[in-house]
Amino acid sequence: MKIGFIGLGNMGAPMALNLVKVGHTLNVFDLNAEAVRTLVEAGARAVPSPRAAATDVECVITMLPAAAHVRQVLTGDEGVLAGIADGVRIIDSSTIDPASARQLAALCEKRGNTFVDAPVSGGTGGAIAGALTFMVGASKDEYEEIVPLLAAMGKNIVHCGETGTGQVAKICNNLVLGVTMAGVAEAMALGDALGIDASVLAGIINTSTGRCWSSDTYNPFPGVIGTAPASRGYTGGFGTDLMLKDLGLATDAAKAARQPAFMGALAQQLYQAMSARGAGRLDFSAIMRLYQADANVVPG
Numbered sequence: 542m543k544i545g546f547i548g549l550g551n552m553g554a555p556m557a558l559n560l561v562k563v564g565h566t567l568n569v570f571d572l573n574a575e576a577v578r579t580l581v582e583a584g585a586r587a588v589p590s591p592r593a594a595a596t597d598v599e600c601v602i603t604m605l606p607a608a609a610h611v612r613q614v615l616t617g618d619e620g621v622l623a624g625i626a627d628g629v630r631i632i633d634s635s636t637i638d639p640a641s642a643r644q645l646a647a648l649c650e651k652r653g654n655t656f657v658d659a660p661v662s663g664g665t666g667g668a669i670a671g672a673l674t675f676m677v678g679a680s681k682d683e684y685e686e687i688v689p690l691l692a693a694m695g696k697n698i699v700h701c702g703e704t705g706t707g708q709v710a711k712i713c714n715n716l717v718l719g720v721t722m723a724g725v726a727e728a729m730a731l732g733d734a735l736g737i738d739a740s741v742l743a744g745i746i747n748t749s750t751g752r753c754w755s756s757d758t759y760n761p762f763p764g765v766i767g768t769a770p771a772s773r774g775y776t777g778g779f780g781t782d783l784m785l786k787d788l789g790l791a792t793d794a795a796k797a798a799r800q801p802a803f804m805g806a807l808a809q810q811l812y813q814a815m816s817a818r819g820a821g822r823l824d825f826s827a828i829m830r831l832y833q834a835d836a837n838v839v840p841g
């Protein structure tokens with residue numbers, strides 16, 4: 542299939558690489574030339590704009606930081622909607638608010654295109670392994686048509702309901718993630734301060750009732766899990782500013798629904814404190830450093 546892929550960051554690049562690997566032909570665009578180069582070396586074609594990425598393709602996929610970027614990439618003068626043919630589907634895998642997803646879907650529909658929200662979870666490891674979970678907001682027919690394409694990038698492809706419900710699932714999941722990561726960091730720092738070896742403590746948590754992804758796969762204590770960002774100075778992974786954005790999406794949606802989000806609001810403040818100290822680009826598990834009296838949040 543000929544695909545336009547826009548947004549080749551920590552997640553988008555490995556997702557696009559997996560599409561190339563199974564034989565799809567990709568037009569790729571990103572503002573970061575370095576990210577584009579990696580894809581071109583793998584066989585993709587670099588194009589100068591989102592409009593060019595969407596020209597003469599059967600599907601467009603976007604993987605961008607936030608709703609403002611998706612809106613700009615779709616509706617800008619050199620945007621996707623300026624180049625796309627009628628009937629071509631747009632799949633947005635960025636994490637954005639459900640209301641924006643529904644607005645963009647309505648806009649695309651007016652132009653004769655379908656817009657599907659298909660955010661993901663599984664982190665950069667899942668993106669590299671082609672093992673992401675896709676949360677799809679679309680009609681059942683639309684969902685069934687895109688499953689084979691998404692299967693090249695993910696293992697668990699779930700139909701959540703109509704447009705926007707993929708994003709609802711995603712922001713609820715990340716509300717849990719933001720809270721559990723803060724909880725695991727708090728417990729690991731406490732255990733360390735009280736004198737237990739961090740790996741022993743993590744081993745206990747991971748076979749006890751405290752077990753969760755934030756502890757057994759992505760533990761924030763350096764050295765506990767060799768493949769986690771904590772063991773490489775919190776580089777790569779899922780940026781603190783992206784987690785802050787997602788908790789903002791959750792608390793805003795909660796406010797609109799008049800639904801309490803006590804833990805989400807507190808977690809949002811913790812990541813905001815990280816960001817304010819200059820750690821916005823570090824992996825979100827660097828929240829560990831907020832609890833370590835002897836660690837600078839951003840080492841100089």
Ligand code: NAD
Nearest residue numbers: 548549550551552553571572573606635636664665778779
């Ligand atoms: P990232 O910041 O690493 O990548 C975003 C990419 O978009 C960058 O390469 C940037 O240059 C590009 N970009 C920004 N504006 C652009 C524009 N106008 N035109 C073209 N390219 C543009 O982010 P990421 O970690 O890949 O995350 C992408 C999305 O996926 C976010 O919404 C995030 O919340 C979500 N997500 C991330 C993870 C993770 O573990 N990193 C996991 C699940 C979901």
